[in-house]
Amino acid sequence: MSSQTAIRAAIPAELAGMVRSVSFKDGVATLVADAGALGRSAAAQLQRELEGAVAAVDGVTEVRVALMAEKRERRIVMVGSGKGGVGKSTLTANLAVALAGMGMKVGVVDADIYGPSQSMLLDATGSKLRAEGQTLIPHQSDFGVPFVSMAQLIEPGKAIAWRGPMVGKALAQLMEADWGEAELLLVDLPPGTGDVQLTMMQQFKPAGAVVVSTPQDLALIDATRAIDLFRQAKIPVIGVVENMAGYLCPHCGEASQPFGQGGAEAAAHTIGVPFLGRIPLAMEIRVGSDTGQPPAANDGAIGRPFTQVAAQVARFLGQG
């Protein structure tokens, strides 16, 4: 058997499909393998396994493995708001679940340095998040949506003192986590127009932004500021979502409007950005969010408004 044939024979069958070429000269075996579909840690493991298997072949004194990884086109959509507490994290989690339900490979980056909450929203188990060296390993939620979170990088309550360079470093770690096949990252921004927003726009070239607001005037003024910032940076505003838009009393069935009604839609028209839809204020949304059960994971009526917004985001991305 020639050495080249012996090397091919030594490659485990389950890895053989990824090996594009094998050559052998003066004791040096050179393998080229396709790691384009693999995340960083899986690619490193492929390399180790190939090296181990081929090093055992008679006559081989050195193994060189070259991994080809075609750069994957991964797009980024930011979810922002002017004001805090308007439901940005809730919308991010449910949009991600709804888009995954439509067949997209979506990851969530929880970049809310002041109140990271995706662990609660997407993970009922409360499992610990992991890292391999400097590379964060996204946590696989039960809903087909992996996520990483600022909560992995900062101690609770310490973020207030964070400034530009620290924010940039932490954000880069989240964005460059081992995202594997994810084709879309949804980024849950902190409220407002601070360092995280600026760094996102300068360093990561988002494909677009969704802005959440309640129908209240104050929230809308702040949302308009966020939209202005995205526009200045030439980030397309995919549209505005009105959250907490009307409350249906579960006892008497009467509809009331604690935060007013239609404000976000009117503001979107005035500013000239699309209006993506309305999410009602509903006890089931709050309870589902607090227990790691995003409503968009179910077919029920309460998940539908999220699915409708997700369909528009998919359309914007050319996937709908």
Ligand SMILES: Nc1ncnc2c1ncn2[C@@H]1O[C@H](COP(=O)(O)OP(=O)(O)OP(=O)(O)O)[C@@H](O)[C@H]1O
């Ligand atoms: N449509 C809704 N109906 C009922 N409760 C909601 C709705 N949207 C959000 N909530 C609840 O409101 C609270 C704030 O929501 P969320 O954390 O998503 O807001 P946020 O804008 O991300 O806040 P933060 O400023 O902390 O980042 C949470 O308790 C959430 O469960």
